[in-house]
Amino acid sequence: MTATTSEIPPPAPADDRVGSRSAATRTLSRPEIGALLGAVAVAILFFAVAPSFHQVNTWGTIIYQSATIGIMAVPVALLMIGGEFDLSAGVAVTSSGLACALLTWEFGLNVWTGVVIALVISLGIGVFNGWLLHVTGLPSFLVTLGTFFILQGANLGVTNMLTGGVSSNSINDMAGWNSAHAVFASSFKIGSFTLQIVVIYWLVLVVVGAYLLLRTRVGNWIFAIGGDADAARAVGVPVVITRTGLFMAVGFGAWLMGMHMLFNFNNVQSGNGVGNEFIYIIAAVIGGCLLTGGYGSVVGAAIGSLIFGMTQLGITYAGWDADWFKTFLGAMLLLACVVNLIVRKKADAK
Amino acid sequence: MTATETEVRSPDAPNTPILELTEIGKSYGNVHAVRGVNIVVRQGEVTCVLGDNGAGKSTLIKVIAGLHDYTDGEMKVNGEVRHFPSPRVAQSSGIATVYQDLALAPLMAVWRNFFLGNEIRRKPFGTLDIKQMKQICSDELTRMGIVIPDLDRAVQNLSGGQRQCIAIARAIYFGAKVVILDEPTAALGVKQSGIVLKYIIAARDAGLGVIFITHSPHHAYLVGNHFVILKLGRVTLDAHRDEISLETLTTEMAGGDELAELSHELQGTDPGKVVQSRSGGHVTAPKLSRDELQEVLAEEREQEQ
Numbered sequence: 001m002t003a004t005t006s007e008i009p010p011p012a013p014a015d016d017r018v019g020s021r022s023a024a025t026r027t028l029s030r031p032e033i034g035a036l037l038g039a040v041a042v043a044i045l046f047f048a049v050a051p052s053f054h055q056v057n058t059w060g061t062i063i064y065q066s067a068t069i070g071i072m073a074v075p076v077a078l079l080m081i082g083g084e085f086d087l088s089a090g091v092a093v094t095s096s097g098l099a100c101a102l103l104t105w106e107f108g109l110n111v112w113t114g115v116v117i118a119l120v121i122s123l124g125i126g127v128f129n130g131w132l133l134h135v136t137g138l139p140s141f142l143v144t145l146g147t148f149f150i151l152q153g154a155n156l157g158v159t160n161m162l163t164g165g166v167s168s169n170s171i172n173d174m175a176g177w178n179s180a181h182a183v184f185a186s187s188f189k190i191g192s193f194t195l196q197i198v199v200i201y202w203l204v205l206v207v208v209g210a211y212l213l214l215r216t217r218v219g220n221w222i223f224a225i226g227g228d229a230d231a232a233r234a235v236g237v238p239v240v241i242t243r244t245g246l247f248m249a250v251g252f253g254a255w256l257m258g259m260h261m262l263f264n265f266n267n268v269q270s271g272n273g274v275g276n277e278f279i280y281i282i283a284a285v286i287g288g289c290l291l292t293g294g295y296g297s298v299v300g301a302a303i304g305s306l307i308f309g310m311t312q313l314g315i316t317y318a319g320w321d322a323d324w325f326k327t328f329l330g331a332m333l334l335l336a337c338v339v340n341l342i343v344r345k346k347a348d349a350k
Numbered sequence: 351m352t353a354t355e356t357e358v359r360s361p362d363a364p365n366t367p368i369l370e371l372t373e374i375g376k377s378y379g380n381v382h383a384v385r386g387v388n389i390v391v392r393q394g395e396v397t398c399v400l401g402d403n404g405a406g407k408s409t410l411i412k413v414i415a416g417l418h419d420y421t422d423g424e425m426k427v428n429g430e431v432r433h434f435p436s437p438r439v440a441q442s443s444g445i446a447t448v449y450q451d452l453a454l455a456p457l458m459a460v461w462r463n464f465f466l467g468n469e470i471r472r473k474p475f476g477t478l479d480i481k482q483m484k485q486i487c488s489d490e491l492t493r494m495g496i497v498i499p500d501l502d503r504a505v506q507n508l509s510g511g512q513r514q515c516i517a518i519a520r521a522i523y524f525g526a527k528v529v530i531l532d533e534p535t536a537a538l539g540v541k542q543s544g545i546v547l548k549y550i551i552a553a554r555d556a557g558l559g560v561i562f563i564t565h566s567p568h569h570a571y572l573v574g575n576h577f578v579i580l581k582l583g584r585v586t587l588d589a590h591r592d593e594i595s596l597e598t599l600t601t602e603m604a605g606g607d608e609l610a611e612l613s614h615e616l617q618g619t620d621p622g623k624v625v626q627s628r629s630g631g632h633v634t635a636p637k638l639s640r641d642e643l644q645e646v647l648a649e650e651r652e653q654e655q
Contacts, residue, residue, distance in 0.1 A: 220462055227455030231455055235466050
């Protein structure tokens, strides 16, 4: 193209309206910065009012609590950055655990067979959500609200049909239980710190999720379909496949969490999980994800989950009335959103 | 520019048609958005497609870009009849489109937008080569006379001209043989329009076929080799630069006969008159005849698509 270079207008007087920004401003404009400030504030608050926060073993519990939210918050955050919701995420965890427990017990299978079937079912729910979204063109809020009710009913109905009760039968005497328990629900002592294995899974998911989002082609596509799906399609991004993949990632998270719940407690309550979908979404929003898509952070969602864990246990440890937990949560959500908004505006204005 | 250097046509065959539309038609149900359109795009030529709102320009672009398939006629790319199932296929056949709304994701960084759908990856894990992508993006934009110091900025913080340039530079960088520009100057000021027009010439000289969609005959006449005017989905004028003057083009574009008719209708309204303001005056909306209403509705439909 050397021949044409002369035809191109000479670098005109530089447009100085978009200047470069200082490192500090750039740091402030990162999506997870609001959550980080919030986490520090919450930690300081409970450190002051709850003496148990000074003990190492308390932190083992807090981090475990955060992981049970955080494992789902990672794929839910990715999905939100991709511009969609999944309201079925909460009950999908229960569905996955029930699928494994009921099938294993009913047909006398090896526990691992049940685990694999549960994975297929969980991923299948994700594919179903993505496919339904594609063929109906309805907003994901409605589509997954439908899936939410379908799963909630099926959890109760199928469990009652097979066991005559509201929980799956105990499967801890079935073949493969011990190894499955070790994989999904074991814990290690490091001094007085108890490390649950799901915490490791959580951290791995956060690293993989953050890498996927910021350092791979797929991450670029996720941002793009959340920001402007038509624009993404116009430059050749496979929108439907990427979106369905995100729903399947939520399915995978639900499976991992469902397996932990099953092998940790030996059985699954069929009514569990309702309402948790909002907790995952809130963790993602506190972490800087926009409800409208196209912006957000996996690391932020992890910090959001940590804020949750600290608050949930902090209220108990501080001796406050636990009835107020949800109120505190709501106030914190609003505060987080406002702080995120202010921080971002300030950073953009500089 | 190494990626495109190999793509550049040798100048010894400057008039090979790259893209040939023959009697192309596209209907949505019983609405014929485009009917019997013939357009030939040659290498190293700028083909201007002019038309008022609702003339079928957007539909025509969508057909060529692979967003919609055509329902009548045939489209030949390099002499081969093609139907594009998706924009990705159109792109890999060398047809790039810069849309009016630019197809940029507003909250994404400049460099991420530039490489969207064509990311450079490093082996073995497919990690994005961010450093290289930023470097190329910066070089390409500088060549267009656009300096953006911080490529991590979200596209929504840039000016309209800057965004336009990113979109055009992106299309050309990724080895397009035909570039379709959908009203690139419509939202720009005079100076920024000038930059875009100069870049259209640069693309032509690089041996690309340019389809320049516009409703400004002045902009079209500054750069065009060939002019096609669309009206209500049909071609009403198809002329080479030698066969037409700017005046004729402007008149044709403004509607020619229709303009004469309108001027007849407005006779006696005394356009120079200044009316003293008075209280209690009210305006009666002009009544449209059935045919006029149909035309207005057709325009609106077209805009929505």
